[in-house]
Amino acid sequence: MSAVLEAHDLVVAYGGNQALHVPHLAVGRGELVGVVGANGAGKSTLVNSILGWSRGRPRITGKVTLQGEDISQLPSFARVRKGLLLIPEGKLIFGTMSVAENLASASIGDVPAGRKAYSVDEIYDLFPRLKERRGHLGSQLSGGERQMLGIARALRLGPSALLLDEPSIGLAPRLVATVLQTVKELADTGLAVLLVEQNVSAAIEVVDRLVLLERGNVVAEGPAATMRDDPRIAEAYLGAHAA
Amino acid sequence: MSSALKWPAAAILAVAGFFAPVLLGGSPAVYAALVLIAIFAVMSYGLDSIVSDLGEVSLAHTVFFALGAYVTALLSVRLEFNPLGTLAGTIVAALIAAGLLGLITLRLREFVFSLVTYAVAVVALTVASNWEFIGGSDGLRGIPAFEIGWLGFRAVGDVELWPVAFLLLLATLYLMRAFRRSRLGQAAIMVHLNPRLATMSGIDPQRTRVQVFLFSAPITAAAGWLYAYQRAYVSADLLETYFLILMLTAVVVIGRRLLLGPLIGVALILAQEKFWSFGGYVDRIILGSLLILVLAYLPGGLFGLVQTLAEARRRVAARSRSTSPHTTARKADA
């Protein structure tokens, strides 16, 4: 399995303070990799920095490749056009536009061969709820609907890799499973997906591999099955008591 | 610098400042330039507290400046008040005007606030050029010499006016320093940098804004007060953009929240205009460009630039010392 998305020696620093250091991270075609860790462990920093995006002004160094191509020097919007899509935490859609406009505006023209840009109809097939709500403004949607629309916008742009930052945050437990299942299905279509999740017990059910971050460093990494038994994961996040 | 050394140092600086015209040759042109520098610096300090501390841009400070000058002219020409009387009148008028403006703009922020203050300046210009009571487009002439009878003090020219201008400047510097250490100054900074945190610390942002306005306006107006005596007439040209751009540039060019920043800024600008002028239009281009370039490319002002350069040099020096002692040694030999 060749890696679609790869990061080497990714370092993020605010002022002189190093907030994140990831020596190596790879996500293959059709692979779903989960990133877990406590609040402030650097999970969001990780996905944002892969895209070179942030609302602050950190210094990001290291190498990021997409399909083998070095994209570290490109501005965020150009990485998006290469097929690296981030669905950020919280605000994912344009509130003053309707659902239909949100979908129509997410388009970058011709997508190169090998990448699939979903048509609006395909989106409505995938998320029937969005079709029902297509005339509503983004600001009128519920949390789950926003999350769907955020993912849908990304799919419209023809991703080869998806970065999701806490898609389950603020959702009802029933919806969490639905959203994560959708993410899993997207990975199964051949996308490389990096999923940041606070809800470890839900995430571990769908991911192939798990990365544990603590204070900006990778402290454990491995297949979901083995990581489930890792004491650091089990104790801190799954509520299991070590025997 | 330790605080024990600070006061004597400040005193020495103050004495040196007082003798600055003599040290610079003592010619009438030097006195004239330094009196203007002192007046315009005081004018700029009023705006400094709004821009640097409160973090808003008031474009109405030319109005306070002109207000001080007009009140002084009216009181001294029509009612024959002495300079202390006109100063008191100036301060009262500035407080009233600032209070009104503060209340009107209480809930406005950022560009709407600035636009309203800009519009106030434009309307003031219209009124000053058309209202006959304050001289219309001719302005008011015949302001008497700066004279305080019971002190036996009478200033007819810039040389005699220098001590007054210098005292006004010192008083302003003292006030600014006290303001930045006061509860109000601290509150202003908090409202500026983190309004939510300020509110949670029990600070009322709107009240703070009005208070800073009330502090700021009399300072700029006091500069107008002395300027009226220096020029001996007032007219609507006091409301021109020149004074606004001068104030803004002086506030940002050296670096914000530096006590001596606006003074040095004004001194640089006036030195260029008085001694190395290229004519009115080119001087405009120079002043405007300076303002643009500093804001766009030097967020810390000239002082920030100097600091960055010094920092970089220190770092380079440290690195060459730690990595290759040979290079430094060779350099030292060369």
Added chain:
Amino acid sequence: MNLTQQLINGLVLGHAYALIAIGWTVLLGVARLVNFGHGQMYMLGAFMTWYLVSRLGLPYLVAIPVAMLAGVAVGYVMQRVMLRLTLAQDLVSIMIVTLGFGYVLHGAAGLVFGSTGQILETPLSTRDIYWGDLWFTWQDIAIVLVAIAFFAVLKYVIENTGVGRTARMVAEDPALSLLAGIDVKKVYLAVFAFEGAAVALAAALVAPRTPILTSMGFDEVIITFVVVVLGGIGSVTGSYVAGIVLGLFTAFFGALVSPAYATAAAFGVLIAVLVLRPGGLAVAPGGR
């Protein structure tokens, strides 16, 4: 006072105001930016047109696009210089920088065009129309027609085209727009270039109504400001309506009370509105 004549004056003036404000409306509605050099850019547009027509002898219809190109260049350079501030959304510095640009433009125009007033005469402004006891010029008609056409096209573009959608996305959330693959810097540069072209067009059309001076520009900023705020900060339709209301107000105030204080009075109305409704009349990012 001839009521119908004042009504016509007010309508022409109103369309002129709306036209002058169009660049700012887009600037605010699309980029959440302001430009205090707007008035001086208007002055420059007027003088460019004057120079091209009366000094170089170019036809008026050729002079207008050339003046607009100059406006594009000025707008582009301004935004290029302050791009860092724009991306950081540092409105305080942006305001001061644009004010500085206006000051520089004033100095440069004085250097090139001198300090004497000029009259910009166009083939339209010299041809009067008498209709009963009513009087106006072909220039007035051109102002009204161009303003209506400009607003209609602008409204259509913002609401129904990809360009308009991109602009509205950047207005609502520049950071999120990056994630949609939009080159936000380019949008900011384009918006400022548009502002330059729009204000130059307005100047070429409106400036023939009054003598032009390099020191003018002050009033235009204020009028623009009143139009934009009353119209609901960034709303295209709102600006058009506010422009016309303000034009009628100015015409009648000038005829009934005093022309010298008309701008001041318009500003008084604005203060009243702002005190009562601090956000302006309607605020929506990327508004229609």
